Amino acid sequence: MKAQRKRSANKDRLAEVYRAAAEIILRKGYDATSINDIANALGMTKAGLYHYINGKKELLFDIMNFGLDELEEEVIAPAQSIPNTAARLRFIIASHARLVTMGGGAITILVDEITALTPAQNRKITRRKRAHFDRLREVLNKLKSEGMLQDVDTTVATFSLLGMINWLSRWFKHDGALTEEQIAEEIANIALNGLLRPESRAAQRGLRVVRD
């Protein structure tokens, strides 16, 4: 029964469906997006759209997997060939940021609408996300063992990196002052070098202000 075997003729239109659905879901959120919204955006009726998809949840699940495929293809795989660890980290940050800002690539983000999935789907996506997280943290651990990392917890650092990058989709506008390329570089700089100049760090370092 499952619409598994999509032929090549079909495939182009199916990609359009994914692209349109991802764009709307990203903008309005999964729950607030109706099947009709997606169908209309494609110049179709709801029933027509059901010719291509097997349900709303499965559509979301497919799009998430598509986004994760993209991430592995465009960020992880090419990063493997960069021998220097610091340079590899920079590449991962910048290219992931580019994936978020570039048209369509923003799909990676809605990987976080996991609550809308069935438990089984949720588990699969969570596992893939977890694998990506671990790979990224592994890079930081390697840097640490090479003595190149500041004294930071690599788990918190990994989450912070992903936070910076994923938050991009909330504020980035294509007609803004900076290009996708410039923003990717800026984010990599901020993450790797921090905000303060090394010689200006005395003023805040060691200072802790705690509220009770």
Next chain:
Amino acid sequence: MKAQRKRSANKDRLAEVYRAAAEIILRKGYDATSINDIANALGMTKAGLYHYINGKKELLFDIMNFGLDELEEEVIAPAQSIPNTAARLRFIIASHARLVTMGGGAITILVDEITALTPAQNRKITRRKRAHFDRLREVLNKLKSEGMLQDVDTTVATFSLLGMINWLSRWFKHDGALTEEQIAEEIANIALNGLLRPESRAAQRGLRVVRD
């Protein structure tokens, strides 16, 4: 007709309503949370809950304003009394992070469910968010004029800071390895000092890997 004049007897229960609603909305998202969900969590029926609220959107709007009040009270106001700019920035980052992780404080985050609001409500929340963003960027600009900032775009830097902090709510678990206090410090360190040791930056600096 509007339920404006809530007496003090009423007020405690209203706070409970907000707290319960915020907790559920934060966990499941606004659209996926039904009025019934909130009512049940309070041991009430839907109609009973409507004794306290004037509608789902207005409930969300009230909670958002509550979160922003909290942010100004616990982060912005106390920061004013810190004269050193770098120390002030560190305090803002750490205390905002604490606000996100501490119980109930996570409310700040759902300020980002703005699409669910009416246009008028949306405008008001957006204005308050914008004001906060501007205040934060102003701190960075001041640091820049004092020559203490690295060569970064302060707009991108501000968004990145907020991204790191807000993303916290997605991964922080109260029973994790680090305390709220430790995580706040870690995030402040990462943001201010970056990931790489200053003397280890040559390997990646100036290196750009671009895909086409």
Next chain:
DNA sequence: TAAGACCTACCGGACGGTCGGTAAGACAGC
């Protein structure tokens, strides 16, 4: 002529919200 790509029409259910109540208490007058 058969399959693919759509459509119109419809269903069951969930949702936000409303309505007419009511139990329990506060408070006044006698």
Next chain:
DNA sequence: GCTGTCTTACCGACCGTCCGGTAGGTCTTA
């Protein structure tokens, strides 16, 4: 201290709307 009035804090039943999903038909293309 009893009675009648008013208010608060809720409830059960219900309504109209919209949503995800389906059944069955029609048009097009190879």
